[in-house]
Amino acid sequence: MSTIEMIESAATRLAGHARRTPMLSSPFLDEIAGRGILVKPECLQHTGSFKFRGAWSALTALGPKTRARGVLAYSSGNHAQGIALAAKRLGAPAVILMPKDAPKLKIDNTRALGADVRLFDRETDDRDALGAALAQEHGLTLVKPFDEPFVIAGQGTTGLEIAAQASQLGVTLGDVLIPCGGGGLTSGIALALNARAPRLRARPVEPDGFDDVRQSQLSGRIEKNERTSGNICDAILTPSPGSITFPIIKELCGPGIAVSEDQALHAMALAFTRLKLVLEPGGAVALAAALFHPAKIEHGPVVVVASGGNVDAAVFRTALDRFAE
């Protein structure tokens, strides 16, 4: 179980290595939403997503001998890049299992950051069996993408920053909307807010049809998405929340929100025009919820996490073609 102490400790290990991202806003977005929107742009984090935080936290928590043998990760791309860069900077070998249909940019970047990338087929290969064999063969330590206390603690450092930055801007009461896949970022931020800004409430945001976390919140137990692919928000199509992340979300988070693919693309176009940020679809869902689901949000100002920006140019062009003014 992750705790605020683990998050504070991760923040110490991350200091000078991860970026403290700023807090942005635009009067034009506020007008659309009918309330103030504060945007925490984790697309500006190293490797283009918040995942570097959890990767650095997990790798620096390993003993030096274990780390030197190397780490193993599986990921559709953002965790992969986070692990690859953290491993490179810490001098550890990294083997990464990535699905064949992951965005080309994410596969290329992970390779370019020095990781040994192995591709698998989401539908036919048994990723866990492949991983277990690789780990045994090379003595690698598996770093899970979200259901891992040190990863959750690393992602939670985003929540410490939000608590401090929102308070500086006079926002101490309201919802904090977070793009949610397996729940590592959401649970980490929820823990941090609970301890440091208890009137700010974390809420998961997912794509329509892939709202396993919201469904799990509603039923009170871990639910699974029917499909595992077929949505533009590739970064957050995790089948179900984790056995560590879900209890935290269940206890601490407000209700989940689901947004459409079009809303994610529209939010990307508005982030382009109004914030000068490049967001990927999965990284834009929380902004989409703030802009296009105002009735589901409580209180005045809202904080949204823009969790990643690793998008191929073709997808970005689609967002501009369809929604940029």
Added chain:
Amino acid sequence: MSTIEMIESAATRLAGHARRTPMLSSPFLDEIAGRGILVKPECLQHTGSFKFRGAWSALTALGPKTRARGVLAYSSGNHAQGIALAAKRLGAPAVILMPKDAPKLKIDNTRALGADVRLFDRETDDRDALGAALAQEHGLTLVKPFDEPFVIAGQGTTGLEIAAQASQLGVTLGDVLIPCGGGGLTSGIALALNARAPRLRARPVEPDGFDDVRQSQLSGRIEKNERTSGNICDAILTPSPGSITFPIIKELCGPGIAVSEDQALHAMALAFTRLKLVLEPGGAVALAAALFHPAKIEHGPVVVVASGGNVDAAVFRTALDRFAE
């Protein structure tokens, strides 16, 4: 004449109103350039460019009665938006003269920020005469876009931040490349660096064929571009450096660098892929110089200012179509 004391005083007035933008980097950009590149993203400043700094500095330096009568500015767009937002927040009326061929996004934004926008024809209208008539009629105070000590002092706050941030990252010796139109940002940063980080040297970067500042540095007197339009870098096509900015640049700056339109577009595409930033062509020229003119840069790491991101979607698409991987 602007001084470091004026810049420090502007920094005090800007605190809590302008954003302290972060310092970004990417190992992929470093590899292309063959050296470390630190990017100061002023596209993330309010209104999408550094111009808000100078606008806020100038407007807060006015007496309350003068300010209440209103301000006048002329600008192709970024100064316009900076003045419009600063005036709105300070409760002052703003009248802005903009060329008809300014990017639509910039004209629309300036209007949406509450300014009274009047369009003029660059080739046939006498902008200064139009402005003088308006100022007299309404009792407005002209805020020049660059050749104005309080504006230079405001832009110079960027240099204070660069000095502190670069030093924190271990960079105390090297070139600081700055997109340069009339020289307000360049001269302000040069003054700040000269006082706070004297081994960092400011250098202006301009578009090929619009390198009036570089030509002026070479001849030692103010030179003028032959053309006033016809380049994609609309934000920095100023005909010549100012009578206040040029002596500062002449004394303190290293040699100017000129880049092609293609290089600016290529730098925009790389900022998209590697930094998750939206840059406009004129805001990308310093990054272009760092990436594509490495032999003209001295020492190891280089700092570049990414000065603005107010670009129409069509131009951004062109950059992606031609240069994104």
